[in-house]
Amino acid sequence: MGNTIELAQIKLTEEEISAAMAVLRSGALRQGKVCDEFEKKFAEKVKAKFALTCSSGTAALHLAYMACLQPGDEVIVPAFTFIATASMVTMTGARPVFCDVDPQTWVMDLKDAESRITEKTKAIAPVHLFGNACDVAGVTKLAEKHNLYVIWDAAQAHGTISQGRDIGCLDDFVCYSFYPTKNMFTGEGGMVTTNNPDFAQKVKFLRTHGQTGKYYHTILGLNYRMTDVEAAIGLKQLDRLDDMLAARRRNGKMLSSGIRNIAGLVPQQVTEESDHSFHQFCMLVNPEEFGMDRDELGARLGKKGIATGVHYPRGLNQQPIFEQLYGQVSMPVTESLCDRILALPVHHGLDETACQRVVGEIKRIKA
Ligand SMILES: Cc1ncc(COP(=O)(O)O)c(C=O)c1O
Structure with missing residues (x-):
């Protein structure tokens, strides 16, 4: 490791x-x-x-x-x-x-x-x-x-x-x-x-x-x-914000293109005419195509020394306090994202080798 x-x-x-x-x-x-x-x-x-x-x-x-x-x-x-x-x-x-x-x-x-x-x-x-x-x-x-x-x-x-x-x-x-x-x-x-x-x-x-x-x-x-x-x-x-953003954007693009051809993984689509700042790099894990769900993928990456996160496991509509205050309301897209989303490291402190390692480990886990 x-x-x-x-x-x-x-x-x-x-x-x-x-x-x-x-x-x-x-x-x-x-x-x-x-x-x-x-x-x-x-x-x-x-x-x-x-x-x-x-x-x-x-x-x-x-x-x-x-x-x-x-x-x-x-x-x-x-x-x-x-x-x-x-x-x-x-x-x-x-x-x-x-x-x-x-x-x-x-x-x-x-x-x-x-x-x-x-x-x-x-x-x-x-x-x-x-x-x-x-x-x-x-x-x-x-x-x-x-x-x-x-x-x-x-x-x-x-x-x-x-x-x-x-x-x-x-x-x-x-x-x-x-x-x-x-x-x-x-x-x-x-x-x-x-x-x-x-x-x-x-x-x-x-x-x-x-x-x-x-x-x-x-x-x-x-x-x-x-x-x-x-x-x-x-x-x-503020003086180094542009450098930190450049690193995040380079890493975000590397991760996107790295996972693009892995069946069952779908990154966030960048909105038209915009430049994403990659605070988080998140992707959806579709278990049927990928072969395991996001929790298992996250756990296996963790064993390889790669941290992952889930943002967010629950929509605000399903937070107990809001259900209590405003009643139950269904948000099908939010709920489906919450079940499948996984964040990979993308921060400004990572270099290209680290991003390659993340993609390489995902490929090895799937194989
Ligand atoms: C979308 C969003 N809004 C608001 C906040 C609140 O910011 P803070 O933690 O500085 O209070 C956060 C922090 O995580 C956030 O991600």
């Missing part, structure tokens, strides 16, 4: 550690000038008018939802995503209404989404799942037709491109996570980008207890601030 190939590489560079140490030594630990600089550089990078740091991707979603929703509103959310996309809707007093995803690209199925719009629907929350861009033009058209806000969940999509543009510049809100496994990371951390000055102002107030003047509160908010320690790491990560 060669070296272990992990699913993520969570390692800071010496430069990132030094930047964090410099903030620690300065004693200016709270949200301050370094956060301001991180926001400025991040907004420039994605070409958004405003970027606001916050404490996590979950906080980013909560802030965006709080900035545009009222209790009783409905938000269309794909069932195949991480819980925060939907749970933060519930936390605002609004209701997530689940829709299914496309069987090939695994992002929001817009026909199904439209069929679930009611007079209460206020917003739509598409997720660029695993770094694969949603149908941005389709979502924008749907939102305009039904007068909906769009909250893009880009927790997994730093660097994802759609129709030549970074998805961070889209209206109304784009929400990022900097959790350590993500395309860029700060520890915990998040960012909201927007082009709307009123939304930017509102998010700023909401992340600091709705404080519009010193100890003066005109709306209710939370403490969702980032610290300058995390921002210092984030700034340095």
Whole structure:
């Protein structure tokens, strides 16, 4: 067995550690000038008018939802995503209404989404799942037709491109996570980008207890601030984001072409006119054709020192808390993906030899 190939590489560079140490030594630990600089550089990078740091991707979603929703509103959310996309809707007093995803690209199925719009629907929350861009033009058209806000969940999509543009510049809100496994990371951390000055102002107030003047509160908010320690790491990560993305994309393409001719394995289809950022490389394992199911394949790769993951084993429609709150609803595509999906390592720390080893082991296991 060669070296272990992990699913993520969570390692800071010496430069990132030094930047964090410099903030620690300065004693200016709270949200301050370094956060301001991180926001400025991040907004420039994605070409958004405003970027606001916050404490996590979950906080980013909560802030965006709080900035545009009222209790009783409905938000269309794909069932195949991480819980925060939907749970933060519930936390605002609004209701997530689940829709299914496309069987090939695994992002929001817009026909199904439209069929679930009611007079209460206020917003739509598409997720660029695993770094694969949603149908941005389709979502924008749907939102305009039904007068909906769009909250893009880009927790997994730093660097994802759609129709030549970074998805961070889209209206109304784009929400990022900097959790350590993500395309860029700060520890915990998040960012909201927007082009709307009123939304930017509102998010700023909401992340600091709705404080519009010193100890003066005109709306209710939370403490969702980032610290300058995390921002210092984030700034340095931004400098190497393009290199990390290039490695992910090279690895994603190698894995795709490596498994393409293996019967029973189907990778996520990249959406048209987009550049996938490969936060995850996931594939479907069809047991009849491949000869075993994804759990067995994952276990056998594990024995060879290759880590795999299951994102996600259960759709949000089938999470006990949502069944309890909103009743049972069937999402056939989501449910079928959950049964067959398997993630392979694709992170920026892997080289071509490692990717070849992953494909080679899969071929040997099948043979
Ligand atoms: C799609 C999606 N949305 C939101 C989040 C929440 O981000 P965080 O873990 O930073 O709160 C995640 C994190 O895994 C995610 O994958």
